[in-house]
Amino acid sequence: MHRRAKEESSSETNPRAGQNPSLDRSQEKLLVKFCHAEQILHALDSYRQEGIFTDVVLTMDGQEFPCHRATLSANSAYFRAMFAGGLKEGHQDMVELQKISAPTMGLVLDYMYGRNVILQEDNVEGVLELSSLLQIPKLQEACVDFLEDQLHPSNCLGLRRFADTFSIPSLAEKSKRVMLDGFVEVSHHEEFLDLEAWELAEYLADERLAAPKEEAVFEAAMRWVRHDAAMRQGALRDLLEHVRLPLVDPCYFVEKVETDELIRASKECLPLLREARKGYLLGNEVGSPWSRPRRFMELAEMIVVIGGCDKKARLKLPFVDVFHPASGKWKPLASMPGYTKSEFAACALKNNVYISGGHVGSRDVWMLSPMWNAWIKVACLKEGRWRHKMVTLQGKIYAVGGYDGFGRLDSVECYDPFCNIWTAVTSLVQAVSSAAVASCLGRLYVIGGAVDNSANTDKVQCYDPATNQWSLRSPAPFNLRCISAITLNNLIYVAGGLLKEIFCYNPQKDTWCEVASLCGPLASCGVAASTGKIYILGGRAENGEGTEKAFVLDVALGKVKPQPPLPHCTSDLVCVTILQHVSR
Secondary structure (H helix, E strand, O other): OHHHHHHHHHHHHOOOOOOOOOOOHHHHHHHHHHHHHHHHHHHHHHHHHHOOOOOEEEEEOOEEEEEOHHHHHHHOHHHHHHHHOOOHHHHOOEEEOOOOOHHHHHHHHHHHOOOOOOOOOOOHHHHHHHHHHHOOHHHHHHHHHHHHHOOOOOOHHHHHHHHHHOOOHHHHHHHHHHHHHOHHHHOOOHHHHOOOHHHHHHHHHOOOOEOOOHHHHHHHHHHHHHHOHHHHHHHHHHHHOOOOHHHOOHHHHHHHHOOOHHHHOOHHHHHHHHHHHHHHHHOOOOOOHHHOOOEOOOEEEEEEEEOOEOOOOOOEOOOEEEEEOOOOEEEEOOOOOOOOOOOOEEEEEOOEEEEEOOOOOOOOEEEEEOOOOEEEEEOOOOOOOEOOEEEEEOOEEEEEOOEOOOOEOOOEEEEEOOOOEEEEEOOOOOOOEOOEEEEEOOEEEEEOOEOOOOOEOOOEEEEEOOOOEEEEEOOOOOOOOOEEEEEEOOEEEEEEOOEEEEEEEEOOOOEEEEEEEEEEEEEOOEEEEEOOEEEEEOOEOOOOOEEOOEEEEEOOOOEEEEEOOOOOOEEOOEEEEEEEEOOO
C-alpha cells in the first residue's frame, strides 16, 4: 500500500516516470485505449464463462453456448443482421445453427471474446469456412495466411479447390502457382489423380507450367488417364492436344508415344501423331505455341543475330551472337564466313541456320549448325542475288526476289535439304528487293519492297506451293523497302522501313491493322519471334546511323518495352529463332 502511494506521488511530480521514454504522448494514449479494450473483452469473456449478462444461447450438435448479442454483433456482420434485421431469431433466447461444428464454433467464439486461438491443420479449414459464413474478415485473413504458409506440392490442388469454393482469390492463385512450378512432383501425389479432365487440360495448356522435359508432361497426362482408363480414355485426345509432342525426343516418340495402347486405340489422337511426325521430318515452326518450350525446360527459344553494318554503315560485321530472352544474356557463336557481306538473307530449318547472298552476284549458301557451332557450305543458288529474303515453308527453303546489280528480280528458288538442290518455281507477280517475306498457314507472303532505285510497292504477293501459283492479296498500308516480317500464332507482323508503327497482317481474313508504336522510326532492323513475343533488334534510325537498341512487343497487351541492348550498333542484320539447350 505504501509503495503504491509512493509511486502515485512520483507520477504526480513526473507524469512520465516509470514509462518508456521513447514513447510520445500519442502512443501512450493508444496504449491505454488498447489495454482498456483488452480488459473489457476479458471481462466479457469471463461473464460468458459464468453465464453473467448473457442474453442469447447458440445451440448446435447438442451443445449450448451462452453469449452476448452485442459481442456477437460487434464481431460478425452475420449476427448483426440476425439480431438487428427483424428476423425471428433476433427475438429468441435460443438460436439453433444448422450444419456447424460445435468445436469449431467454440474456437470462433473464443476469438470473438479476445482469447488466443491456435490454428492447426486439422481445424483451419473449418474455422475459415465458419468465419466466411459469419463474415469475420480478420479471422478469415488469419486462416488464409496460415493455409498459404502450408502450401506444398502434396496439398496445393486440394487447397485450390477449397479456395475456389470459398472465393479466396489469393489462395487460389498461390495454390495454382505451386502446382505449375512443381508440376512434376505434384503429378506423383494422390491429389493429382483426382483432378477433373478439364482441370488437368487447363494446367497442361498454361504457359507457366514448368517441366524440364516434355516427356514428363506426357507421362503425367498418361498416368492420370490410366488411373481410370475405362472412364478417362475419352479425355485422352483433349489432354494430348496440350502436350507439346514436337518437343519430345524423336526416339521417345517412336518407342513410348506411338506404341502406347491407349493412344493407338484412339482415332481422335491420330491427327496429333501425324502432325508431330511432320514436325520431325520437315522442322517445327518456332513461332507456334505447340513447339515452344515451356518454362525451365532444358530447351529454350533463342534468337541468333547475324552480321550487319556498324553505326556509320562503313564496316560489315562478321559477328554472330545468340540472345536468350528469358535471361537477357548474349553469347557469341562462330563468326560468319565471308565477313564482307551485308543485306543478306537468312532463315532457320530443323534448328539449323541458313544464310545466302550478301553482295551483288553472290550464289553462296552456308548453314550454321548450332549443335557443332560450325558453318557448312551447302548447294549454291542457281542465280546470284542480293537484298533478297529466304523463308522456310513445309520443310523447304525459298529464296525470293532480290537485286542482281542491274535490276530487281522476280525469280524464286526452292531448296530441298534432303537432296541439297535448288530448283526454280513460278516467278513473282512483281519483281522486288528488300521486301518483307514470311510463311504462314502453308503459304508464302511477300510484302512491299523496292521495284527500282526510287520506287517501292505496297503489293502483297501470296504463293501457294500446292498449285505453284502466285496471287495478290489486300495491299499493305505502306509502300516501303528495308522491312522485315515474322509469323507468330498465324499472324504476320511487319516492322522497319523507317516505320514508327508495327503492323499485323491476318492471312485468314486478308486484313491489316496497326498493333503498336516504337519510340522512333527504324529501318533495316532484325525481327524475330520468341517466347510468344516479337523482338525488334538494331536497325537504322532517321539519321541513318545504326543502333544497338532492342525492343519486345507483347502481342497480347499491344505494348512495346525496351530490352538489353545488342553487343554492337548494328543495322542490316538478320535474325532467326532456334532452340538450344540451357543450363538451369
